[in-house]
Amino acid sequence: MEGVWRRMLLFKINLLFVVLISNNVCGEPYKFSNKHGPITSNYNYSVKYITMKVDHFGFAVDDTFQLRYLISTDNWNSNKGPIFFYAGNEGDITLFCENTGFMWDIAPQFGAMIVFGEHRYYGKSMPYGDQSYKDPKHLDAFTAEQALADYAVLLDYIKSSIPGASNSPVIAFGGSYGGMLAAWFRLKYSHVVDGALAASAPVLQFPGYTGCDVFNQIVTKAFRTGGEACPKSIRRSWDAITNLASSSEGLSFLSNTMRLCKPLKVAGEADDLKGWLNEVYGNLAMANYPYPASFLAPMPGYPVKVLCSHLTDATLPDKQLITALFNAVSVYFNYTGDVKCLNVSQATTGALSDEGWGYQACTEMVMPLCADGIDDMFEPTKWDYQQFSDDCYKKWSVRPRPGWIPLYYGGVNITSSSNIIFSNGDLDPWSGGGILKSLSDSLIAIIIKGGAHHLDLRAKNKDDPSSVVEAREQEVKIIGQWIAEAQARKLGSRDAAIRTWTEKRMASVKHVRL
Secondary structure (H helix, E strand, O other), X not given: OHHHHHHHHHOOOOOOOOOOEEOOOOOOOEEEEEOOEEEEEOOOOEEEEEEEEOOOOOOOOOOEEEEEEEEEOOOOOOOOOOEEEEEOOOEOHHHHHHOOHHHHHHHHHHOOEEEEEOOOOEOOEOOOHHHOOOOHHHHOOOOHHHHHHHHHHHHHHHHHHOOOOOOXXXXXXXXXXXXXXXXXXXXXXXXXXXXXXXXXXXXXXOOOOOOOOHHHHHHHXXXXXXXXXXXXXHHHHHHHHHHHOOOHHHHHHHHHHOOEOOXXXXXXXXXXXXXXXXXXXXXXXXXXXXXXXXXXXXXXXXXXXXXXXXXXXXXXXXXXXXXXXXXXXXXXXXXXXXXOOEOOOOOOOOOEOHHHHHHHHOOOOOOOOOEOOOOOOOOOEOOOHHHHHHHHHHHHOOOOOOOHHXXXXXXXXXXXXXXXXXXXXXXXXXXXXXXXXXXXOOEEEEEEOOOOOOHHHOOOOOOOOHHHHHHHHHHHHHHHHHHHHHHHHHHHHHHHHHHHHHHHHHHHHHHHHO
């Protein structure tokens, strides 16, 4: 069961990007660094903070904290330009700012202000500083509902404090959990947000809506693009690892062949290797971009196909299969050749917070995962809610509420809402929990053939497939319509108010004359 819990704890943590640690000076190109060396950004933005209530919905606790946000007005048309707002998710907000190039690409076209709001309890937005994760009392306001209220307050402040922004339409953007937040932001605060692009948002990845086996089935589907022998080899590798781990000689072979930083001493330690492989396969499917990228780790374009080029014979004996497997996964963890050994305790570097998402998964974000080893390439793993709940209580002294999110946000019963794009790549494992068919003329599903995890939110690239180019063109057209409609409504409301005031004034004057 430890493998299931570990995977449940990390399944959202290792999804999106490599950690980027900011060393920026405002107004200059931003320089970030990770374990692979410095990364330079040319996106200009200012880093600001706003005082935010810890609890927006209660009155007994009046604590406040500083919420960080990033803002750029370089392209903003102060007369009528919109605000593009990114609903920050589980990590340092600079991470998402640097990897959501689509917003930056289209901002000049719309004359848009860009704002990235950091999610509370992540990055530098800690309600109680280094005591934020101390105990359940300090974590009680760590919910999606409180985060959305933060964003509403932030936008209200921006609109009221920046001249010309009061009537700016707002379009929310987000990817993965951020995409869920963007959609929910529009659902719950339609008077604040005029439309939302929810990319790769698994809003239905909850009990009763999506089977726990769907994620791993789509991972397997992505690996089949590298040939049928690839997922078959991986499916066989689990038994090969178990067989070799049953003897001291086999443990030594596994440790040496996989170049483990910490050699395996007993058979049970092989579970750590299996857990690492599980995470890596999911990460590869999600980051299977058509060009070289350095998010979870430096990888070539279409890394799944490159990995699978090493797994072409599923009938190999155990030792030969493990040797081939090492060559395959080196595409992920050592593509540059700089890594000396494999640390199976870490599937990515991270400014994405495993601690933070661990708590969220144990409260609201209950997204079960399982595998049967038949329709997928993974070792059979059952979803045991009671065990999961017990593990959550042991770790956090809280128990999950698996039905809360669908009840509060509506699941698929959201047709009373409008102006949300749900985009999904058909090879993104999280697409199984996404909305894949349009629910109305303004609740629009866009499917990106061959697309990985929120590929459409990434900056344009010469190697982008036509499917994502077309998806972005459709998104831009729809966003333009939303902005035009919002501007017309606001202008109409203003004109109506002027007419009403004029009519009242004239009536008053007429009455005085009489």
